[in-house]
Every structure is written in C-alpha cells, then in structure tokens.
C-alpha cells in the first residue's frame with residue numbers, strides 16, 4: 001500500500017477509535033444514569049437491590065481503560081468490515097462499532113487462514129502505544145498472504161516488557177489456544193503445557209468466553225478460578241476485570257474450605273492425609289455410625305400409644321441407606337418415614353389427617369429422636385474427623401485392611417484435643433473435614449471451574465474441587481514437570497479421575513510465549529531428571545539473554561546484578577531459597593534499593609524478592625536466580641522447583657552461585 005494510503009487509513013482508524021471511545025462513554029453514562037434512578041423506579045427493596053446490582057455490574061463492565069486499545073483488529077469481508085475489541089460498542093442507533101472478541105464473527109480473527117479463510121478477505125492487526133493507535137498490519141488472506149507467528153505486531157506484543165500484574169492476550173490469542181478458549185461449556189479439558197505456553201491465559205480467557213456465551217446460567221451457578229497461592233491470585237486478578245468480567249470467584253483450595261487452618265502436620269502425616277484411601281476411610285467411618293434397630297418404638301400421643309415394630313424400623317433404615325443420600329439427608333428421610341408410619345396409624349384410628357403441627361411434634365418426640373440418635377446419629381463433618389484422629393479404635397474400625405497399623409499410628413493424635421472446636425486443624429485436616437462435609441451434605445456446585453497449577457493438587461484436593469464442580473465442567477491447567485508438592489501428579493488421567501471427569505481430553509500446548517529460547521534450553525537440561533513424560537516446548541522468542549556466573553559474595557553480586565537490571569525496562573525479580581530471601585531483601589535495602597513482595601497486586605517497587613516456593617505462575621522481565629543448589633536442597637522435589645524458578649524469565653536470566661550448580665545443569 002502506498003505510504004499516503006497508509007496515512008489516510010491510519011487517520012480513518014484513529015477517527016474510528018475516537019468515535020468508539022465516545023460511544024462507549026455514552027453507553028457508560030447511560031448505565032450510570034439508570035443506576036442513579038434505579039432506586040426510584042424499582043417496585044420494592046428487593047427489586048431495587050437486584051436492579052442496582054445488575055446496573056452497577058453493567059457500569060463496571062463498561063469501564064474504559066485508556067491505556068489499552070478498545071479494538072485491536074479488523075476483519076474485512078466482501079460486504080462488511082468489523083473492528084474486533086474487548087467488548088461490544090454500539091453507536092446510538094445500535095449499530096456495532098466494535099465487536100466483542102467472543103462474538104461468533106470474531107472467531108475468524110483468530111482462526112481464518114489462507115486455506116480456510118472463512119469469508120475473510122483481509123485481517124488487520126493494530127499496533128498500539130499508550131492507548132494510541134500507532135500502526136497496523138494487513139494480511140490479505142484472499143491473496144494468499146498469512147503471517148502466523150511471524151506477525152510483527154504479534155512479536156512486539158509478546159516481547160513487550162512486563163510491568164505489574166498479568167494482562168489479557170485477546171489481541172494475539174493463537175489458533176491452538178483459541179480452540180481451547182472456545183471449547184463448549186459441557187466439555188471438561190486438561191491442558192498440559194510447558195512453562196509460558198499460555199495455560200493461565202487460556203484458562204482465564206475461557207472463563208470470560210463462557211461467561212459471555214452462557215451469561216445467565218453461569219451468573220447463577222458461578223465461575224471459580226483456583227490458583228496455588230495469594231501471590232499468584234493477585235498476579236492474575238486483573239485479567240478478567242480487564243475483559244469486563246467482574247464476578248468470578250478466585251480462590252486457593254485451602255480458602256475454599258470452611259475450616260480455619262491453625263496447625264501443621266509432619267510431612268509424612270500430611271502426605272497420608274492427602275492419600276485417596278482417606279476418602280474410603282471417612283466413608284466407612286460414617287457408614288459405621290449406622291445401627292440396625294433392635295427394639296420396637298412406642299410413642300405416646302394424648303390418650304393413644306403408637307407402636308412401630310423393630311422389623312419395620314429396620315426396613316426404614318435399610319431403605320434409606322440404600323438410597324445413598326448425603327448422610328444428613330438420609331437421617332431426615334428416616335425421620336420423615338417413621339413419622340409417616342405413625343401418621344398412618346393415627347389416621348386409621350382417628351379417621352382424619354393430622355396437621356403440620358402434629359407431624360412436627362411427632363418428628364421431635366423423644367422416642368423418635370432417641371431412635372435416630374441410636375441408629376442414624378447426627379454428626380458434624382469436623383466431629384467425624386475429630387473422632388477418627390482422636391480414637392484409635394474408631395480409626396482401626398474404619399481403616400481395617402486399608403491402612404497399615406503404622407499408618408494408623410501416624411494418623412492418630414498423640415494428645416487428642418478434647419473437642420472438634422478446640423482442634424488446631426492442619427491444611428490436610430481441613431481437606432478431610434471437607435471430604436466429610438461432602439458425605440454429610442451436598443455442596444453447591446459451580447457452573448465452571450478453572451484450576452491452575454493443577455499438577456500440585458493431591459487426590460484429596462482434587463476431590464475438594466470435584467465436589468464443587470459436580471454439575472459443571474472444568475478446565476484443568478498444569479505442567480507435570482512443575483509438580484513440587486509431595487503428592488504432585490505424574491499422570492493427568494489419575495487427577496481427572498479424582499476430579500470426577502475421567503473422560504476429559506488432555507491437550508498439549510507447546511509454543512512458549514514467555515521464556516526465550518536460550519533460557520528454555522537451560523531449563524530443559526533438568527527435564528530428564530524430573531521423571532515425567534511431557535512434550536517439550538518450543539520458544540517463540542529468539543531474543544533474550546542468559547548469564548550464569550560463579551561469584552564470591554552472593555548479596556553483593558545480587559545488588560550489583562539488580563542495579564544493572566534496573567537499567568532496562570520492565571520488572572526485576574530476585575528468586576532464592578525461602579531461607580535466603582529475607583537476607584537478600586535486607587542486602588538490597590542496605591544498598592538503597594526498595595523491593596516489593598510477590599503478593600502485592602500493584603507492586604510499589606520494580607524489584608521483587610520472591611522465595612522460590614512462591615514463584616510458580618509468575619513472570620518477570622529480568623530474573624536473578626541466587627544459589628540454585630540451595631533451592632534444590634530445600635525440599636524433596638527441589639529440582640522441579642528449580643525448573644519452575646528458571647522458567648520465570650521473560651527477557652533475561654542471571655544465575656549467581658558460589659556452590660557448584662546442581663548436576664543436571
């Protein structure tokens with residue numbers, strides 16, 4: 001295209017951007033004015049509340065972030081063209097000015113190729129700087145022109161320095177990612193991807209896509225994103241709001257549980273509590289509370305006395321047991337059936353139907369309650385777990401042939417707390433209590449659950465999520481090579497089984513968008529030692545630098561390296577074994593360099609000191625790894641941890657060490 005045409009085209013696009021921004025502002029003002037008058041027009045307080053919530057959500061959805069472009073692409077068809085952006089923008093007549101990236105037409109922006117143009121003649125990508133349109137790039141699919149990952153604008157976007165929290169990738173979603181993002185709501189999928197292949201990005205964009213397509217349904221049931229820790233959750237917390245999705249629950253597994261964690265287990269006890277056999281132990285413990293009735297029941301009712309034989313009571317209990325209801329529901333079912341038997345006797349004798357009050361009175365009567373307490377006793381989830389861990393005999397009865405005597409001894413508290421309430425539950429205990437809760441009552445299920453860093457979930461934690469996605473689907477994201485928990489998964493099929501989605505497909509992602517090729521090559525040297533079968537990744541990034549250095553004074557070398565890193569744009573992280581982190585932070589402070597911690601949403605300083613245990617899922621432009629040998633030595637799966645740590649770098653990686661490097665490096 002001649003330069004002059006380019007200029008006029010750019011002028012035209014800039015004018016369209018300005019007009020779209022103005023239109024979005026009008027939409028937002030309209031929503032705000034509705035919000036203000038909502039109070040007056042709504043019929044009652046409840047309606048006002050509902051309307052108010054819907055409208056304030058709408059206002060939030062229509063927020064315009066001046067630093068990100070309202071649209072990033074354009075599709076030209078034979079008879080029309082469409083700008084593709086983060087949300088729908090319409091002019092006052094309701095005509096589309098920008099199409100939401102999730103709309104059906106927008107799909108072609110990500111998927112059209114020369115071989116399958118889907119009616120697209122030209123695909124245009126826009127280059128932006130500080131919210132201003134600076135350039136564009138056209139692919140004339142109708143003339144056989146296609147750039148793929150060689151697109152200049154895609155490359156610039158991928159190589160843009162990172163600052164602050166994670167951002168969305170709507171402008172540059174790749175075809176293999178788009179296929180996952182737009183998978184059906186009914187489909188559960190598991191994505192195995194090497195570091196930086198966009199698993200997290202895919203999971204979050206899928207959540208946004210599903211919310212767009214199934215708004216009402218998912219608003220009712222909810223969408224949940226599960227991440228490994230708060231640092232990770234704050235890092236990803238801005239992505240969905242930037243896409244206009246403000247109502248997604250983001251939580252760690254432990255935060256999903258009702259039990260406050262105040263204790264710790266020795267590692268081998270924790271590992272045993274996370275073993276899937278514990279689910280069966282708990283199931284048996286609960287089933288073991290049921291007793292077959294042996295005595296008849298006699299209930300006085302004014303001048304009458306009703307009698308139910310032991311045989312009839314046995315039938316009631318047996319029937320309810322076979323229905324496999326949640327335990328508490330089963331207890332109420334038994335109560336209702338016993339009252340039903342009393343009611344029939346009363347009707348036969350009195351010739352009329354007793355009212356609600358009578359039914360309630362009978363249900364609460366002493367003989368009925370005593371019978372229930374004997375044959376189907378009430379139990380709380382923490383009470384059940386407390387009993388198992390406090391009473392070796394109860395444990396032995398439930399764990400017979402499932403757990404060895406040594407294992408049972410490992411579970412039993414040496415000094416049992418007096419009550420469940422007084423117990424300082426550990427993280428693993430909280431999972432057991434949740435398992436018990438799932439047996440006692442039915443927990444509400446989310447419509448869709450995205451689970452990130454899923455390789456670290458224990459079988460029992462998978463079951464925590466299974467209970468919360470029983471009637472929904474899941475997106476499981478992870479990398480077996482990055483498993484650092486003692487119970488880390490080695491086979492996705494098994495995790496999926498514990499998650500209750502055994503038929504989900506396992507899909508690999510192999511193109512790396514974060515880690516430069518030289519750094520990938522270094523990290524890949526660890527792979528053979530990690531004992532997992534994963535497809536290797538291929539980096540899109542040819543830029544990047546790697547520097548491995550023996551130094552004599554680690555803190556001094558770290559300070560010098562940070563100073564050098566600050567000469568470049570972007571974020572800087574110092575990653576070291578947990579025990580070293582505070583010392584390095586102090587050394588940096590001593591040199592006048594302020595640092596942030598990994599869990600700050602808007603990090604106040606450009607340099608973050610990250611304990612190796614918190615690095616998972618995060619990324620920084622310049623990463624300084626201090627003393628890899630100590631990172632490896634700090635935990636049983638230390639090599640896996642080092643693999644995670646080495647793959648956090650977007651542009652440059654420096655490795656500083658005094659001790660020899662771990663053997664595989």
Ligand SMILES: Nc1ncnc2c1ncn2[C@@H]1O[C@H](COP(=O)(O)OP(=O)(O)OP(=O)(O)O)[C@@H](O)[C@H]1O
Pocket residue numbers: 157158167168169172173174177193194195196197198199200201202479482513514616617618619647
């Ligand atoms: N299609 C894309 N276009 C531009 N950037 C992308 C794309 N896909 C991923 N990225 C970027 O690559 C980086 C890595 O993505 P992400 O964190 O989702 O990877 P991951 O597979 O979850 O990594 P890890 O295994 O380390 O947790 C992020 O900065 C993300 O924005």
